[in-house]
Amino acid sequence: MIKLERVSKKYKNGTYALQGVSLNIKKGDFVFFVGPSGAGKSTLVKLLLKEENVTSGKIIVDKKDVTHIHNRRIPFLRRKMGVVFQDFRLLPNKTVYENVAFAMEIIEASHRDIRSQVPMILSIVGLSDKQKSYPSQLSGGEQQRVSIARAIVNNPPILIADEPTGNLDPENSWEIMKLLKSINRRGTTVIMATHDKEIVDIMKQRVVELKKGRILRDEEKGGYGYEG
Numbered sequence: 001m002i003k004l005e006r007v008s009k010k011y012k013n014g015t016y017a018l019q020g021v022s023l024n025i026k027k028g029d030f031v032f033f034v035g036p037s038g039a040g041k042s043t044l045v046k047l048l049l050k051e052e053n054v055t056s057g058k059i060i061v062d063k064k065d066v067t068h069i070h071n072r073r074i075p076f077l078r079r080k081m082g083v084v085f086q087d088f089r090l091l092p093n094k095t096v097y098e099n100v101a102f103a104m105e106i107i108e109a110s111h112r113d114i115r116s117q118v119p120m121i122l123s124i125v126g127l128s129d130k131q132k133s134y135p136s137q138l139s140g141g142e143q144q145r146v147s148i149a150r151a152i153v154n155n156p157p158i159l160i161a162d163e164p165t166g167n168l169d170p171e172n173s174w175e176i177m178k179l180l181k182s183i184n185r186r187g188t189t190v191i192m193a194t195h196d197k198e199i200v201d202i203m204k205q206r207v208v209e210l211k212k213g214r215i216l217r218d219e220e221k222g223g224y225g226y227e228g
């Protein structure tokens with residue numbers, strides 16, 4: 001599903017955020033990216049989303065080489081990837097329903113599809129009774145569930161979550177993890193960058209540990225593996 005071949009990323013100021021990273025993520029995998037601050041996790045996520053370009057190496061998504069695709073092709077690549085961030089990034093002036101519907105409007109889905117799909121997804125994330133609420137009226141855990149609903153409403157094969165539990169208490173974090181795992185069980189490939197040791201240790205999924213821009217470890221059913 002996603003293949004990285006000797007990917008390096010050097011930022012304009014000379015920082016090497018990634019060096020020679022090779023990785024193969026198969027359809028249906030659940031992968032944690034872990035590592036200390038500055039290890040390169042967010043950079044890896046940005047390269048996958050084409051928010052940044054590689055300095056060298058190759059990125060293949062869904063059998064297509066996307067390393068040097070043209071800017072106008074990027075929206076099509078992003079349709080394959082739902083994204084969830086630590087800070088939710090919901091539109092404050094739109095209701096829960098409208099936030100999720102907006103993701104479908106962008107890809108020009110029909111009104112009919114929107115009217116059937118949005119309530120269905122909101123029921124999957126357990127927010128059927130909050131459709132008319134605004135983000136400011138929701139708890140952090142609920143806001144994150146809206147952002148997950150938005151990320152999966154167009155059925156992307158890949159879901160990328162960058163520190164999705166970073167702003168949540170343990171109880172809400174576990175609700176989010178249950179949701180991500182259930183989405184993964186339905187066949188979606190899930191990639192999650194995290195600092196949450198307890199979650200990684202308990203979930204026992206594949207763990208890719210980065211340090212100073214290199215892969216230190218890639219372990220099936222791994223644990224967090226380092227302190228800090």
Ligand SMILES: Nc1ncnc2c1ncn2[C@@H]1O[C@H](COP(=O)(O)OP(=O)(O)OP(=O)(O)O)[C@@H](O)[C@H]1O
Binds near residue numbers: 013016043044
């Ligand atoms: N836009 C940028 N310009 C220059 N250097 C950057 C930029 N973004 C990140 N870096 C540097 O690249 C390295 C990797 O950063 P990155 O944000 O990918 O790490 P991270 O593992 O996600 O860290 P954290 O856990 O703190 O989010 C760091 O040394 C960082 O300072």
